[in-house]
Amino acid sequence: MRPYSGERLCRRCFFRSIEDRVRTAISKYEMLRLDDKIMVAVSGGKDSVTLLHILTNIEKAFPKANVCAVTVDEGIRGYRDEALKVAAKNCRKVGVRHVVVSFKEMYGYKLDEIVAMAREEELTPCSYCGVLRRRALNVAAREADADKLATAHNLDDEAQTIMLNIIHGDAPRIARVKPALDEVHPRLIRRIKPLCEVPEREVALYAYLKKIEFQSVPCPYARTALRSDIRTMLNRIEERHPGIKFTIFKSIEKIRPALEILAEKAEIQDCKMCGEPTVGEICKPCQMLRGLSILI
Amino acid sequence: MRPYSGERLCRRCFFRSIEDRVRTAISKYEMLRLDDKIMVAVSGGKDSVTLLHILTNIEKAFPKANVCAVTVDEGIRGYRDEALKVAAKNCRKVGVRHVVVSFKEMYGYKLDEIVAMAREEELTPCSYCGVLRRRALNVAAREADADKLATAHNLDDEAQTIMLNIIHGDAPRIARVKPALDEVHPRLIRRIKPLCEVPEREVALYAYLKKIEFQSVPCPYARTALRSDIRTMLNRIEERHPGIKFTIFKSIEKIRPALEILAEKAEIQDCKMCGEPTVGEICKPCQMLRGLSILI
Numbered sequence: 001m002r003p004y005s006g007e008r009l010c011r012r013c014f015f016r017s018i019e020d021r022v023r024t025a026i027s028k029y030e031m032l033r034l035d036d037k038i039m040v041a042v043s044g045g046k047d048s049v050t051l052l053h054i055l056t057n058i059e060k061a062f063p064k065a066n067v068c069a070v071t072v073d074e075g076i077r078g079y080r081d082e083a084l085k086v087a088a089k090n091c092r093k094v095g096v097r098h099v100v101v102s103f104k105e106m107y108g109y110k111l112d113e114i115v116a117m118a119r120e121e122e123l124t125p126c127s128y129c130g131v132l133r134r135r136a137l138n139v140a141a142r143e144a145d146a147d148k149l150a151t152a153h154n155l156d157d158e159a160q161t162i163m164l165n166i167i168h169g170d171a172p173r174i175a176r177v178k179p180a181l182d183e184v185h186p187r188l189i190r191r192i193k194p195l196c197e198v199p200e201r202e203v204a205l206y207a208y209l210k211k212i213e214f215q216s217v218p219c220p221y222a223r224t225a226l227r228s229d230i231r232t233m234l235n236r237i238e239e240r241h242p243g244i245k246f247t248i249f250k251s252i253e254k255i256r257p258a259l260e261i262l263a264e265k266a267e268i269q270d271c272k273m274c275g276e277p278t279v280g281e282i283c284k285p286c287q288m289l290r291g292l293s294i295l296i
Numbered sequence: 297m298r299p300y301s302g303e304r305l306c307r308r309c310f311f312r313s314i315e316d317r318v319r320t321a322i323s324k325y326e327m328l329r330l331d332d333k334i335m336v337a338v339s340g341g342k343d344s345v346t347l348l349h350i351l352t353n354i355e356k357a358f359p360k361a362n363v364c365a366v367t368v369d370e371g372i373r374g375y376r377d378e379a380l381k382v383a384a385k386n387c388r389k390v391g392v393r394h395v396v397v398s399f400k401e402m403y404g405y406k407l408d409e410i411v412a413m414a415r416e417e418e419l420t421p422c423s424y425c426g427v428l429r430r431r432a433l434n435v436a437a438r439e440a441d442a443d444k445l446a447t448a449h450n451l452d453d454e455a456q457t458i459m460l461n462i463i464h465g466d467a468p469r470i471a472r473v474k475p476a477l478d479e480v481h482p483r484l485i486r487r488i489k490p491l492c493e494v495p496e497r498e499v500a501l502y503a504y505l506k507k508i509e510f511q512s513v514p515c516p517y518a519r520t521a522l523r524s525d526i527r528t529m530l531n532r533i534e535e536r537h538p539g540i541k542f543t544i545f546k547s548i549e550k551i552r553p554a555l556e557i558l559a560e561k562a563e564i565q566d567c568k569m570c571g572e573p574t575v576g577e578i579c580k581p582c583q584m585l586r587g588l589s590i591l592i
Contacts, residue, residue, distance in 0.1 A: 162462070167533070169543035171551045226537055233529040237463070241522055247465035255467045258558035259551060 002202075004243035011209055018206050022054050022194045029179040031192040032148060035064035039146035039189075041137050042069045042090065042098075044083030046207045046214040047152035049090050051195055053212055055150060056094040067094075070140040072133050073102035075110020076219065083215040090213065101140045103132055107289060115221070117292050125221035128288060135276065135285045141189040153193040156200035156231065159245040162252050163230050174252055175259035185268040185277045199245060298498075300539035307505055314502050318350050318490045325475040327488040328444060331360035335442035335485075337433050338365045338386065338394075340379030342503045342510040343448035345386045347491055349508055351446060352390040363390075366436040368429050369398035371406020372515065379511040386509065397436045399428055403585060411517070413588050421517035424584060431572065431581045437485040449489040452496035452527065455541040458548050459526050470548055471555035481564040481573045495541060 091098035141149040271283035387394035437445040567579035585591040
């Protein structure tokens with residue numbers, strides 16, 4: 001049962017309702033063109049594996065479109081190896097090409113090593129991982145000649161990010177919580193979030209009922225983040241007031257136009273260290289690696 | 297000790313720090329002029345009674361300024377009578393005139409009666425109370441010839457309201473969470489919130505250490521509101537991440553200019569039923585009273 005709508009659906013109607021919601025989001029937010037080459041970021045967790053299954057299914061109706069997948073191996077002991085296998089297995093199952101890129105080969109160090117080097121720094125493991133992973137995904141998508149990079153952010157993720165930005169004192173960043181990012185530079189592959197209107201528990205239920213294999217071990221670093229406190233709190237409030245995750249998401253849509261005017265369109269230029277497109281002279285990944293004395 | 301700053305203050309320095317923070321907010325947000333007649337909304341709770349003490353103290357340095365107080369008697373059995381006595385006692389103590397206005401005399405019904413009549417309606421007791429109290433305060437301030445109406449909203453209240461607006465799906469309303477409201481109509485007395493940068497627990501500690509008498513019974517209707525869930529959640533997060541209430545407040549200051557552009561300045565006109573200034577043809581209080589068949 002869906003507490004926020006009162007619906008009770010049978011298995012088949014539930015599947016269709018999730019798939020329809022993804023299709024609706026894709027067309028409403030103009031995520032895809034008929035002939036797009038789509039790269040799905042597949043971590044191996046329930047959200048990304050489910051997205052892979054739904055997208056390859058939808059794509060069958062569009063002969064000119066094309067789906068492939070990428071997994072980033074951050075180098076997290078006891079976590080990523082298993083996930084990599086699961087990701088590869090799912091890609092074989094749906095018949096798409098699977099690319100793996102690793103922090104080790106891109107940056108010279110695994111995340112575990114970076115975290116060990118960063119002990120004294122103020123940044124959390126998730127800060128390093130987020131910045132370096134985003135870069136890795138963009139490079140992989142570009143090298144695969146993809147038009148779009150699909151990530152599996154669900155409704156819960158988006159509601160959490162909105163709250164996180166406000167609580168972090170960075171409300172203007174809310175403008176970036178968008179189902180489909182604008183084209184800002186030819187070498188920045190446009191990111192899309194086809195699951196943005198599906199609540200996390202429905203993604204989980206879909207994966208479970210479809211018997212989709214996924215990795216369920218949580219990341220060992222996840223607990224350190226403010227985000228997990230926000231997740232808990234939103235789930236508690238959602239339980240007592242069903243539908244608030246949707247209203248948070250819709251709420252921000254109303255102010256996004258104003259926020260986008262506020263955020264002057266920053267000029268994208270080439271990073272002076274690595275040449276990747278960035279705002280400012282030196283990109284975030286290079287700043288981080290320099291902070292760790294990996295780059296000088 | 298203040299977990300968000302690490303300060304440990306003695307009693308005297310703590311008092312001064314609170315009073316300084318109120319003074320700073322007053323000047324930073326241009327809340328008061330030297331010759332303002334200020335009406336303080338005093339419910340009898342710790343926040344409003346503390347505000348009354350601090351403001352009358354600050355006002356001593358400004359001979360042309362003037363402070364008085366107003367209490368709204370909503371008509372809540374087992375709650376308001378005691379609060380009224382406490383409010384009156386505090387006003388005598390600081391030597392200011394005390395005005396009491398009641399729902400019964402303004403609208404013909406006590407809140408308890410309105411809540412009983414509204415059983416079938418969707419609105420919560422707090423919705424009725426909020427709208428009708430705001431109107432009552434404005435009328436009282438105007439009749440007392442006040443230039444400003446000071447309310448005791450503290451930092452926690454402001455952070456909660458921000459979250460509430462987002463969760464309710466009404467993010468554009470965040471623009472109205474302001475320390476000092478703009479002048480929009482000569483018959484709408486400008487509201488100011490001198491405690492907006494003082495956390496609730498510090499207001500409570502100030503009142504306790506100063507031995508200020510206040511009513512501590514919570515409103516019997518308070519539990520029904522989403523706000524109390526948000527309060528709990530913010531307190532939980534604040535405990536683990538000290539300072540988040542400040543960052544939420546500051547966060548919104550960064551996007552307020554954009555939100556204010558979004559919210560077109562609505563034209564204020566006279567309500568067709570009661571003549572009070574309002575946006576649209578019929579004001580919110582009249583709409584509510586009509587919904588209850590009190591007005592036809």
